[in-house]
Amino acid sequence: MTEPRALVIVPTYNERENLPLLTDQLMRHPNVRLLVVDDQSPDGTGEVADALARQYAGRVEVMHRTGPRGLGRSYLDGFRKAAAADVDVVCQMDADLSHDPAQLPALMAGATRADVVIGSRYVAGGAIVNWPHRRRLLSRFANLYIRTVTRLRVRDCTSGYRCWRCAALAGLPLDRIRSEGYSFLIETLFMAARGGARVAEVPITFVERRQGESKLSRGVIVESIWKPWLLVASSRTE
Numbered sequence: 001m002t003e004p005r006a007l008v009i010v011p012t013y014n015e016r017e018n019l020p021l022l023t024d025q026l027m028r029h030p031n032v033r034l035l036v037v038d039d040q041s042p043d044g045t046g047e048v049a050d051a052l053a054r055q056y057a058g059r060v061e062v063m064h065r066t067g068p069r070g071l072g073r074s075y076l077d078g079f080r081k082a083a084a085a086d087v088d089v090v091c092q093m094d095a096d097l098s099h100d101p102a103q104l105p106a107l108m109a110g111a112t113r114a115d116v117v118i119g120s121r122y123v124a125g126g127a128i129v130n131w132p133h134r135r136r137l138l139s140r141f142a143n144l145y146i147r148t149v150t151r152l153r154v155r156d157c158t159s160g161y162r163c164w165r166c167a168a169l170a171g172l173p174l175d176r177i178r179s180e181g182y183s184f185l186i187e188t189l190f191m192a193a194r195g196g197a198r199v200a201e202v203p204i205t206f207v208e209r210r211q212g213e214s215k216l217s218r219g220v221i222v223e224s225i226w227k228p229w230l231l232v233a234s235s236r237t238e
């Protein structure tokens with residue numbers, strides 16, 4: 001796999017200012033395709049995505065979801081579609097420019113020696129820009145908590161910047177995954193690791209969004225408190 005071909009899945013909810021910039025930067029990588037999964041964003045991100053799909057015909061595709069929205073639901077639909085794509089790796093990233101497309105080749109290169117590569121804020125060389133102290137503490141604590149409960153050996157379990165080898169993604173039991181938000185990221189990582197996937201981390205610089213708003217809700221945080229325990233419990237009973 002010298003020049004891996006990638007499909008990048010980007011879930012969007014109200015990202016109309018960010019998506020065009022992200023797309024232009026991603027399209028600078030010749031072997032990268034983009035699948036936008038939009039949840040009927042009220043701000044019209046879906047139409048912006050359609051225009052980008054016309055501009056980059058054959059490289060950018062849009063999935064317009066209906067029904068209940070959610071990050072986990074959007075990724076599950078995206079993963080199912082990706083299973084039929086003719087690529088070597090499938091990547092996940094946020095639409096809000098927190099994840100720098102310039103760092104994508106490093107994640108893709110990592111997939112030559114690992115099944116899942118995490119763009120990590122918490123390994124040497126990783127960084128966070130524009131987060132208040134409180135937000136840093138919460139994320140640090142969350143990762144410590146998740147590692148302790150699940151025994152995952154990953155430093156950044158809640159990073160949404162990831163690159164999967166297709167075979168590793170195909171091994172995930174998608175029909176059994178129900179979580180949203182951070183829990184979705186934890187659950188997919190947990191399932192992969194339990195299935196024997198090799199997980200690697202490469203450093204990224206995470207930059208907090210400038211445009212639009214975070215969708216991080218209280219419900220999402222509460223779910224990620226009990227979810228690690230549930231994952232461990234259900235893996236023991238199987």
Ligand SMILES: Nc1nc2c(ncn2[C@@H]2O[C@H](COP(=O)(O)OP(=O)(O)O)[C@@H](O)[C@H]2O)c(=O)[nH]1
Nearest residue numbers: 011012013037039069070071074094095214215
């Ligand atoms: N399709 C879809 N995307 C979502 C939803 N909620 C968040 N996103 C996207 O998921 C990514 C991360 O969300 P964000 O609000 O930035 O979370 P934060 O970085 O944890 O504050 C962004 O690309 C959002 O547009 C949703 O319900 N549906």
Ligand SMILES: [Mg+2]
Nearest residue numbers: 094096098209
């Ligand atoms: Mg964000």
